């Protein structure tokens with residue numbers, strides 16, 4: 577199937593699709609009223625706000641995330657625990673949430689999502705049973721498609737169908753918008769006449785083929801791996817992971833064109849998720865600095881939510897020729913939909929757009945930290961045992977980096993020497 581480039585959504589005159597200035601970000605006066613469950617640091621809500629929707633309420637239990645929400649969205653009420661939330665404000669038209677995926681496996685699904693109030697996503701359905709909010713937007717890791725051999729997603733879609741919603745979902749790669757590879761499931765359900773497929777399955781572009789070179793482009797990788805996987809990302813970083821909730825950071829490494837190997841600064845990590853730099857600073861008042869990595873790694877990439885927000889306001893056109901039979905055996909394809917009558921798999925890629933971006937090496941504003949001698953040595957040893965194919969010159973670049981950091985100069989001297 578040919579994938580046509582997206583028409584520009586921010587053409588002159590289309591003021592609805594322009595990013596509102598910072599001062600208006602949370603009070604744009606048009607679009608839908610949003611309730612954000614499992615809000616984290618508000619990736620969904622910030623993106624929706626940039627596309628003209630307004631956050632009415634938030635719900636988030638973790639103190640460092642609550643501190644960020646309080647600092648960044650001071651006018652919005654933040655409820656603490658979804659299990660205690662009795663109902664949603666009357667004005668809410670769009671319920672959103674990236675529920676914790678491990679919760680689905682832990683809660684067990686024998687009672688069914690809709691029957692089991694012990695699962696957190698079950699509380700979304702408890703709230704929807706009280707009032708069928710016209711639109712729902714969920715986000716989750718792509719593993720959700722395979723969880724419990726597909727039964728987890730089956731329970732979720734059954735629960736929506738029983739409540740009279742039509743739905744569509746799709747794996748979306750953040751690389752469509754920013755230099756970060758990150759695949760997440762975006763799921764939209766509605767009771768309105770609008771087809772959810774016209775919202776998230778209308779845009780599909782081919783990812784441009786780009787050739788990169790170690791001398792001209794930055795390359796991201798997981799320095800903690802190197803035996804079976806590497807997360808090799810040309811001119812991008814691999815998925816920012818959520819680290820740990822006790823503050824053990826897990827930033828990826830980047831081999832820069834000047835030969836230095838760094839882990840990025842947290843402010844650049846925030847930008848690689850589409851947030852303004854410093855977005856999570858307020859978390860430091862209630863926890864360790866490194867918790868910011870967990871917060872950023874857990875978040876929804878802002879421009880992904882912004883794209884969905886624009887399409888909620890102005891739906892596109894879903895080509896029905898993309899419909900496929902759903903595979904047997906409970907497996908879920910990378911995209912699917914329910915038209916109110918039948919379920920289909922959908923033939924579509926993970927790139928709803930390809931936003932022009934600057935090279936990763938230029939995108940980064942901060943020096944980052946040189947990967948330590950210990951980390952580099954351990955990683956190199958793993959790569960030497962591994963059967964992976966590495967790009968020519970990669971291991972040599974790491975050896976050179978190791979020599980430089982073993983020299984023991986200051987971070988600044990090291991980075992200057994690499995210039």
Ligand SMILES: C[S@@+](CC[C@H](N)C(=O)[O-])C[C@H]1O[C@@H](n2cnc3c(N)ncnc32)[C@H](O)[C@@H]1O
Nearest residue numbers: 614615616617618619637638657658674875876
């Ligand atoms: C995957 S993260 C969501 C991240 C968010 N979408 C963002 O952009 O930052 C899931 C969030 O659910 C929160 N959470 C877990 N249990 C909760 C509960 N009972 N009530 C409210 N929030 C909860 C976690 O603290 C975590 O921040």
